[in-house]
Amino acid sequence: MARWAPDARERLRTAALELFAERGFEATTVPDIVERAGLTRRTFFRHFSDKREVFFGDDEIPALAARAVAAAPADATPFAIAWAGFHALAAERFEPRRAQMQAARRLIESEPALRERDLQKQADLRDALRDGYLLRGVDAFTARVTAGVAVELLQIALERWLADETGTPLVQHLAAGRAGMSDALAHP
Incomplete structure (x- = not known):
């Protein structure tokens, strides 16, 4: 071997x-x-720490998020930092692995233990963003809300992208999700 x-x-x-x-x-x-x-x-x-991590990459995405928040310009807003990071992830990590991610998503949805781990990974990303924002001096409420909204937006975009058979790039799903979220918040 x-x-x-x-x-x-x-x-x-x-x-x-x-x-x-x-x-x-x-x-x-x-x-x-x-x-x-x-x-x-x-x-x-x-x-990988175990076979579940084949899907989730251990802590690589939260670690990337923490580094991106720490390295962002001082005047960058919390959401702008997450948004730039999501665009980088889309181009560098997700787009090249779309077919593999689609297969993984089908398996995750069929296995309760994997769904639970997926939710934990989303929470880990939220925590990494929130903690990074707090270290930058962002108030606790703004850090928590921004991290939560950003991760939910990413999740929605990923789900739509993986279900989309037209080949629309992930960044377009991110933009559509952001526009839809803005509309939903503006018209309660």
Whole structure:
């Protein structure tokens, strides 16, 4: 087995998703995944804490959010920081993996444990944004509301994008979600 395969993370993710689709999430084990990927258990655990994290990437998105908030210009508003981060994620992480994310979403929706983990990951992202805003001196109410609204908007855009068979880019779903949210808040 390859010890230092440069594409190990994606090979593991691809193997896991294939096996989950073939056998189901519960019936697939880490040894099954590493065998399919041609890698070792050690390599798997270097990239993922458990098989659920194949879908969620451990803490990579919340960690990216925390770094983005910390690195943002001092005059940037909390929502503008999240919005810029979501656009970067759309282009760099999500668009190139659309088909894989669609397959993952189908599996997440079919497994209660994965749905629960998905909700926890959304909460982790909200917390990372909120905590980052607080460190920037944003008041607690604004930090919490902005983080909550931003993460909900991202989630809605992702759901619509993954269900959209027209190939509309995620950034357009983000913009449509933002416009719809603005309309909903303006017309209670």
